[in-house]
Amino acid sequence: MNEVLLEVDGLTVEYLSQTGSVKACADVSFTLHRGQILGVAGESGSGKSTLITALTRLQRPPAVTSAGRLVYHSSDGDKVDLLTLSERQLRAYRWSELAIVLQSAMDCLNPVMRLGDQFEDVLRYHDPQLTQRQAWERAEELVAMVGIGSDRLRSYPHELSGGMRQRSLIALALACDPDLIVMDEPTTAVDVVMQRQILAQLLQLQDRLGFAVVFVTHDLSLLLELADQIAIMYGGRIVELGSAREIYTAPKHPYTRGLRDSFPPLHGELTTMRGIPGSPPDLRTPPSGCAFHPRCADRLDACDQQIPLLRPVGRNDVACLLYEETP
Amino acid sequence: MTAPVLEATNLSKEFPVHGRGSRGTTVKAVQNANVTLHKGSIVALVGESGSGKTTVARMLALAYPQTAGTIRLNGAEVSHARNAERSYFRQVQLIFQDPFASLNPLHKVRYTLGRALRIHQRTLRGKELEEQTLELLRKVNLTPVEQFIDKFPHELSGGQRQRIVIARALAVRPSVLLGDEPISMLDVSIRLDILNLLAKLRDEEGLALLYITHDIASARYLCDTIQVMYAGQMVEGGPRDSVIQSPKHPYTKLLLDSSPDPGRSLRSGDTGLFDVADDLGEPPNLVDPPSGCQFHPRCPFAMDECRQTFPERTEFPDGQWAHCWLHQKDRGHVLEGKP
Amino acid sequence: MTFWAALTFNFLIPRFMPGDPAATMLRRIQQLTGQAPTPDQIRSVRLFFGGARENLPAQYLHYLNDLVHFRFGLSLSEYPTPVSDLIAQALPWTLLLVGTTTIIAWIVGTALGAYMGWKPGSRFDAIFAPTTTFLHAIPTFWLSLVALWAFAFQLGWFPVSGAYDPDVPYQINNLWFLLSILKYGALPALTLIFIGFNGWLFTMRNVMVTTVSEDYVLLAKAKGLPTWRVLFKYAARNALLPNVTGLALAIGGILGGVLLTEVVFTYPGLGHRLYRATVDHDFPVMQTIFLLITLTVLIANLIADSIYVLLDPRTRDEA
């Protein structure tokens, strides 16, 4: 469990435009262990989706990873910085080590291919020895893991329900037995009951197969139940990183606190809650200093000048000038 | 209790299915829905997508006629004649889900609000119009007002736009607001702001509010009464706390158990439903819905009756009610334990 | 439905011409042939314009009845050759020219467009995009003239008119004859392809650019599939759909270009025949060619619809 799988160090992603560049992700660093679930929570414009594409090196122009390292530790002990690989070399890692699940399943499945063919395509490419029949059988196994009948493999994506598409996408991610699955809001497009079911299945499968997950969502309340570690992003930076319990019971960063208090509880006492006043920053014209300072109730004088760095405070890592570093 | 402002009884809606070979088939989007709104009180309508909750709101807003049932405004039945509709619109306003789509991007705030004011006060001009426009902005807490009145929608954030949308609805001085998932497209941190604004309007303006949502936790935060819809049918309703603390319909219970709750995993090691990954199936296809109670194919307690007829309404002492055979058959206690 | 409307159009237009078109017509025939029209000719012209003897509905029935029995009447300018004979001579040439050029232009345009759309902003894209914009805007008939002047007259690489070598025996099983068809057809065909492929290129490029940014293409890349496989199986295959429908819809427009090109190259196809008929006021021929073209366009639409259904499973359920 404590074996390191992925070290992200100083990852910076910029969107280039004629007038300059916008940093959608700035100096993002974290370490992911094998079999761990890391939740990344953030609102629109926090850079969470950019992080996903940068981790998988799927960003498209005008987005570009301009700095940082992505060190992947293979199961045989090799360490490699994914950012230095050529596209061809990277292909060896894609899907067999590192798979991805995206938000909108309808858009992720090729509309003119049968579901089974899309499994077969990836299975047989990564294992050329596999016959068509074997690939199909493996696909049946995979969809069965997420509770989909094998007869559905003959369907086209548009013939499946939303929940089924999303589950088959997870099954597809498992096809080559990866060590890491990156998920971008995988349950946002489905209803709460289906969301619960998908997450329950995911946890069971993760327990059985031992892959690690980076799970990105805007819904912090979901992560509190699901993740081991949670990273809170704001304005392209991680502002706090800690265990789910710490983030819930003892959030340090004013934004984390505000975000936690933006979800009315389902049980227990009801009080008037405030949310966070103001609006998320526009990254084209980011605030100086700490991106949160215009909305922060506890801001200090230096907050609009100095960009705080992420450093250990208590049991969490926090990027806020309010706190002294704990040695 | 006072007389209801807006009351809908046995509202049903069927949409024709388009496409070749489907002539005559319909989607039964809503069946026999009842909604009653009182002055100064908020009713939440909770359901998943496709449960028909938006269709109910749109019928109440006269966006399209109902297939069956009646809508009464202040006791008088509402017709779809043109003039009747216009005077209805002065009383009942709909707030849309997507603040990005519900403002015309080519018009400034001043025009949007000004038009809304002038539609029903035709002689309003000049200084007075300006004053009333500013007053609307103040009502929705967009201050300083001068900063917002000459903005185009694209210059505003999501939360600010939704306030403009609410201000536009308030321009006609309505007595009823219908909010169709008014916060679901907004960023998490600014949702509570809008909910607090709606609560303020209820308290200060005495508005009757229908709050439509899929998020039962936000419904609990805002409303006085909750009604739960499933596959076009109202399955349960009643005072907020009763419904949430002791749901009387298996679907309500499933919904509550499925909703994320930050408190849950940290309470006494109870991990909710995460340990059960049964395939609970999905909501039915409303072109060809199951007979009887729509929920029976997914219900762990389904009985023969459930498959045949939709159950009568069972009333409970504190105003809670449910449509479930368990109560008709005196088996309501099974809901107390875990399914 | 459309076909019926076209039929009716065809019937009504000559009957609503101002003045006494029949008389004008007869005068012109006289000028053309230098002889007074024969009584037969007068009768057939009168019949065509509806004369005064029958009322409109009766004429209409008469007209439809003739069509059903494939009686298209006699040509006026080459009296008394039946219209169907003239058409039968011209049709194969046009089919040959339209068929080959459209298919080649479509393939070239689609393939280049797919490549450009795959990597928008590449050097290839940057050079080709403005060039095709210009080429697409050139009037076909004018380019035909320029080509004729440059390659046939100045350089003498190609013959200046006709569809085959008149000195070679007209036999379909004669290799020299077939080669001469190739030689005579090359310049008109090249001109048409040169202009034709640009339209396909542009639609394909733009659809491809959009398709490439679809999530399923992104996911295909994430799956580690090699580039060519993503390009063909995920991007190009889906981007192709609009171009398939376009192919059928464009037939009508393509015909316009071909008609003019045939005139320039004196290529003995339908376009040339239509042009001659128009100049000579040979209305029966004009009518028949028009009907033929309408019919072709309608059939092409039907074919495209069915191909689309084959290629896109999403439309299958609705049909």
Added chain:
Amino acid sequence: MLNGFLRNSKVRIGLGVFAAFLLLALLGPWFVSAVMHTTPRTIDYDALGQPPSAKHLLGTTLPGSDVLAQVIVGARGSVFVGITSAVLATVIAALVGVPSGFLGGRLDHGLTAFTNLFLTLPSFALTLIIAGYVQGAAWWVIALIIAAFEWPGGARTLRSQTMSLRGRDFTVAMRMLGESKTRLVFAEVMPHMTGIVSAMFLRACVAGVFAEAALSFLGIGTTGSVSWGTIISEAQGQSAILNGLWWWFVPPGLCIALLGTATALVNFGIDEISNPRLSAANRKLMKRFRRAARTAEPEVAR
């Protein structure tokens, strides 16, 4: 929104060229008589079929007319027909498409059937035939005939746009405030279609110029007046090709092509604005992109 249009370089260039031709059409005949002191029909007996020279910048025709004068005056013939047909076609398209899309119901069914009918008819062949019947008509009759087959595509686009705008939340919201139908159409729906309508108008304009040129080339267009089509037609009729008088028929064709390119540029620009993915193809940006990328990707880098 308008600023966005004009900031796009393709739109700017296209509109510039278009405006230049418009100016030529308006002032051309005056320029020819006042500045060049000639007319397109003036015959210079010293220069029959001469190549370009200082005296005749674009050479002369076989009968000895100045080609430049013809091309300039011809601009009016061509552009006027183009613009008239485009105005007519746009108006018809709007009158058919907008009510059809906004009101829906039986009216929509009828108008859609009508539009589809015209859409499937082979328009050029039909134009040719009708023009053939009315041979030698005035230029506005030709414009009318061209317009009659130019509108259906536009009507279909406007219909679907109107339908989508009618269903958009902001229109529905205004309707539910009690706004009148006329105001909904003119204040909420129509302003969103300016881009499409102007693109449509330009496209129809060029299609009109094309059709007029093709008809004139076949000798069944307008009679009497000069247009680019008639110049080419005359050149062909008097064996310009055989005699190698390329300066006679090349310039008018180039003018048509240039006008067509201008319109295409404007339309591409509008496409790029409405679909920003198409304009991601910026060369300079791509270069900077490669420089900024931390990844050493040999396939792409060199």
